[in-house]
Amino acid sequence: MIWIVKNLWLIPALPLLAAGIIAVNKQPARKLAAGLAIGSMALGFLLSLCAFAATLGHHGEGAFRETFSFNWIQFGGQWMSIGWVLDPLTAIMLVMVTFVGMLIFIFSVGYMAHDKNFMRFFNFLALFASGMLGVVIANNLFLLFVSWEIVGLTSYLLIGFWYHKPSAAAAAKKAFVTTRIGDLGLLLGMVWLYAQTGTLNFYDHGHGCMEASALAGMVSKTICGGMMISTAIGLLIFLGAVGKSGQVPLHVWLPDAMEGPTPVSALIHAATMVAAGVFLVARVYPLMAAGAAPVEHGVPVTTALTIVTWVGAVTAIFAATIAVAQNDIKRILAYSTVSQLGYMMMGLGVGGVAVGMFHLITHAFFKALLFLGSGSVIHGCHEEQDVRKMGGLKKYMPVTFVVYAIGMLALAGFPLFFSGFWSKDEILHHASHWSVSHVPFYLGCTGALFTAFYMTRQMGLVFFGKYRGYEESSHSAHAHSSSESHSHEPHESPAVMTVPLIILAGFAILLGVIGTPAWPWFDAYLNGELAELQIKFSNLAASAGLMGASALIVLTGITVGWMLYGKRQRKTAAEKDVLEAAQPAIYKLLENKYFIDELYEATVIRFNAFAAWLCDFADKWIFGGAVLLVKYLTVGASWLYRLTDENVVNGGFDAGCGSIRGGGGILSRLHSGRVQTYLRIIGVALVALIIFLIWGRKA
């Protein structure tokens, strides 16, 4: 057993330890908190690199996969074992999570420097990191579920970090409840899986539930409607992913989660937690792909994967349209995240694990970059988040501008240089070859167009034109050069915040290299075929058509966006949006997120409130009534007892004593103290005695 596999548990344990130590320390130990958190992530990163190296050095057929399990708990006669697994999927996720996490932790030191709950923030961040890393290394669905719940909990805690803001508290609650609905599916799937296969371990030397024998068993059985058991369980687990990754219809919590601090949005709601859903689907991919008919291009097509693809495609286009009409800088990015998650799911469905995971990795980097950049912008604009009140920031925050631009181009999928192009293209390429339908491909293309458009819109409104952040009274004509105090002006962020941005930007560009068709390193790595890998530029030519088409789409989107928002700048903050002026009805629909929140409020929330009222009623009157009944019965019984005790027992006793005393009183009259009375009595007794004797004799 390689030592790194045995000690893989250290990677999530270190942040957990850091969280524990931070939790018991008092407020002013900021340096300690930050140092512990960042240090634990750095150590985790080093260990992840070791793990990654271990998986690289593998020679043999199939992917490297080593597990380590131990018996944990015994119930009945069975032992339940848990453990962790090291395979390419795990390794790549470990590296990404620890690296991006470390950078975001460093960024947070600067961002949260003025917040008085610094310690609590790092405590939760470290706890989150340990949970996420636990999800990644888990070889056992139970351990995964536990870590999944930790992640959900810390997400709640961090979204509601500024809990005195009612909107933040409400958003945290909404996130938790919505993901909980998804987690119900995960739990049911987990239980069913255990019932079917008798083990929760994914890979267990042939006995695991993702391995051939278990899968064969599940494929052979069907339930209602002819659906295979593996499909049913896979869909239940997918439900958990839908909640966590914000797919339609459980996407409503993600935009509201922007109430949390920006590093939280970057870490949790861009790079890692929401990616956990995608990771989960990738983990149970063998289950979802089981029982597929023989396919072309090596990509299996099953009912489960088809559903995953459709959900992803719908989410992608749905969120992209909403993002067009948003005015909060973080909301735009949030809807963009939802849309990209949809792409990832679609990628998993049409192209397999490698396709979806590649986009996940690249997205993590450039979305974290974008969020952190927006954090820098918000920080520089003195906590202003409305894009209508920004503008012309490229003058004031040049570094931020450059890195943000890199991130934006990566997200939009600007051809050739940026990683987003390559990863999104992989997805579209496989979607175009999908045997079931071509509609997801068209939806994906349209989504890419919208993505480019809204990102350009955002860039234009934020960085170009004139700064609109002053008061309305002071006209923007002589705004920034006049007597306005410079403290209102936006400023560049300190180095502790910009350096991570620069690092992330570098990766946003460079990561594209590992996934081009010319050298599909990522795909080969995940499938364990690294040995036969060579750089083949000819492959580029084969997919040139699609590359050209997507390049065209992206450039179109950017051009339209630039024309509408870059060149023709809006003058004031209160001016109507261009699109709003053109199509007010559609704009209103998009701005209000298709009124889905209102729909949920009217139906699900009202039903939930009614159910809660019903339970309260039952509790108060039925169960409470039973308790009251018992209480009254007891009180009545005790009252009866007291009555009996006082009147019957006491009274009887008293009466007895009284009668004895009365009798005594009567008898004491015999003691009159007068001799003659005594004599009389003696006479009577004498007579009686003699009569008795005589009669006795006679008888």
Place this chain on the structure above:
Amino acid sequence: MTLALIITALVTVLAAATVMSLRNLVHCALAMAVAFSGVAALYLQLNAEFVGFAEILVYVGAIAILIVFAILLTRSGETPEKSVLTSGWLAGVAVSAMVFTLLGWAVLTSSALPKEIATAPAAPVKNIGDALMGKFVLPLEIVGLVLTAAMIGAVIIALKEDKKDNPGGQP
């Protein structure tokens, strides 16, 4: 069943009745003496001469006089104005009536009484003396002791207390 017997009996009974019904105590004492005499006469008729004389000596000569002395010492010589009967006297009368009824009925209906009139026994004083000193010497001595004790006791009880010796009033 001689006439003498009946008359003596009647006198005795009448005297006894008188004793208990007179108001003046001295009269009662005198009637008591008469009753005692009647009893003595009965004894004489029953051939118990010694007992009869002893009766006169003891009862009439000593006890009756003693009672008169006591009457005089307790200043009860005058005829009382109030009732001489105690409270609840009717119960007492009833009880004594019951007693008499019982005894009389027993006497009249008993079959244990001898029906024969035996001949008059002789009871010379010599025999009585012999018996006293022979067979019944022990009771005689004990009676002597009892009389001594009674005498001493009576003296102690009736002794006038010296207030200086016994201020509490206890005898």
Place this chain on the structure above:
Amino acid sequence: MTPLQVCLLVSAFLFAIGFAGAVTRRHAILVLIGIELMLNAANLNFIAFWRYGAHPEALTGIIFVLFSMALAGAEAAVGLALVIAIYRHKETSNLDEVKELKG
């Protein structure tokens, strides 16, 4: 009616009278008188049975009566001493008023 029965009846009557007097009269001395009468009745009873009963030569009745008389004398002495003592204490010889033992 044999003479024995007459004597016995007389004795019974004397006894009853003595008892009646002892329990109905107020004066203490009269109670003592009654007691004396009762004793006499008993003595009479003895003598009557001696005279008309079996074995008169044993003189049992006479001896008994002699002792009885002696004791009656002793008892009368003591009793009268008691009456005098009570009279000295309570200034009364009314038995109704001598009830310290009441209770």
